[in-house]
Each structure stands twice: as C-alpha cells, then as structure tokens.
Amino acid sequence: MFRISVVDHIRLNFDRTSQNYTLHAKAAERLAVTTARIRIGVLILLAVAAVAGATSLVESGRHFQITAAIAAGLAFAAHAAYLAIGVEGRVHAHRSCAQRLWLVCDRYQSLLSEIEDGLLDRASILQRRDELSAQVHAAYDQAFSLDQKAYEGARLSGDAAAALTRAETSDADVLPPSMADGDETAANRPAH
Numbered sequence: 001m002f003r004i005s006v007v008d009h010i011r012l013n014f015d016r017t018s019q020n021y022t023l024h025a026k027a028a029e030r031l032a033v034t035t036a037r038i039r040i041g042v043l044i045l046l047a048v049a050a051v052a053g054a055t056s057l058v059e060s061g062r063h064f065q066i067t068a069a070i071a072a073g074l075a076f077a078a079h080a081a082y083l084a085i086g087v088e089g090r091v092h093a094h095r096s097c098a099q100r101l102w103l104v105c106d107r108y109q110s111l112l113s114e115i116e117d118g119l120l121d122r123a124s125i126l127q128r129r130d131e132l133s134a135q136v137h138a139a140y141d142q143a144f145s146l147d148q149k150a151y152e153g154a155r156l157s158g159d160a161a162a163a164l165t166r167a168e169t170s171d172a173d174v175l176p177p178s179m180a181d182g183d184e185t186a187a188n189r190p191a192h
C-alpha cells in the first residue's frame with residue numbers, strides 16, 4: 001500500500017472534479033443539441049401537416065388528407081416522447097452540476113496556489129480540503145435526484161473515459177508528482 005501527502009490528495013481530488021466538470025458540460029451540450037434537433041423535427045412535421053391539410057381543402061384527393069393525418073400523428077408522437085423522456089430536465093441538471101463543479105475547481109486551484117505560496121497552516125489546509133470535498137458532494141445532491149439513470153450513465157461513461165485516459169498515459173502523467181518520480185522516500189512518506 002502506498003501513501004500520499006495531503007497536497008497530493010488535494011491534487012487528485014481537483015483532477016477528478018475537473019474531469020467530472022468536463023463530463024457534465026459535454027453531456028449538457030450533447031443533450032442541448034438533441035433537444036434542438038427534436039424541436040426542429042417536430043416543427044417540420046407540423047409544417048408538413050399544415051401544408052397537407054391546407055392543400056386538401058383546395059385540391060381534391062385523399063392522399064393530402066392521409067399525409068396531413070400521418071404528419072400530425074408523427075408530430076404528436078415525437079412531442080409526447082420528448083416530454084416523457086424529459087431531455088430539458090437532463091440538460092438543466094448537467095448544466096447546474098457543471099456550474100457547481102466549475103466553482104469548486106476554481107476553489108481547488110486557489111487552495112493549491114495558497115499552499116504553494118506557503119500562506120496556509122496544516123489545520124487550514126485540512127479544513128479547506130474537507131470543505132471542498134463536501135462542496136463536490138453537494139453539487140450532486142440536487143442535480144440528479146429525479147434523473148438518477150442519467151447521472152449513473154454519465155458517471156459510468158466518465159469512469160470508462162478515465163480508464164482509457166490512464167491506459168493511454170504513463171504513470172508519471174497520472175500519479176501525483178511525489179509518486180510519479182519513482183522516489184521511494186516520497187512513496188513511503190507518511191500521509192499528513
């Protein structure tokens with residue numbers, strides 16, 4: 001078993017939080033694009049239904065009436081599915097979570113800068129680390145309560161992406177600096 005320092009622990013938490021921010025920001029963007037496409041599709045179907053319905057009033061022929069009925073039915077079904085899936089709620093949940101995680105990432109950067117400059121004592125570092133950890137957990141408290149399935153899907157895809165990233169990089173890129181150098185004394189140093 002290896003040990004890491006408090007600063008290395010903060011760096012690891014910061015890295016994971018920034019990965020989660022990126023994951024939720026990308027998920028929100030992807031779902032927002034899907035929402036726009038669904039809305040445009042429903043609008044096109046409604047336009048086809050309206051044009052076919054108006055044309056059936058002027059022209060004789062049953063095919064315009066059939067086209068209007070089919071287009072209206074498809075538009076209704078697409079809109080009902082869109083509402084049932086709740087894509088807009090998912091977009092909002094991911095955006096809200098990403099925004100909260102962004103703020104926590106900024107606080108992690110600030111903490112690491114203050115540690116690097118020697119402005120904090122050990123007790124302050126530990127307190128701020130614990131507060132930031134609580135803020136990360138709080139970011140998920142409200143965001144996905146109604147949509148746990150979306151959260152789990154995002155989390156699992158994030159874990160898979162992180163595993164791919166680790167597989168593609170060397171240990172020096174993934175491990176904290178004190179452990180990546182192969183420095184036995186740093187690896188065996190007691191955690192603070």
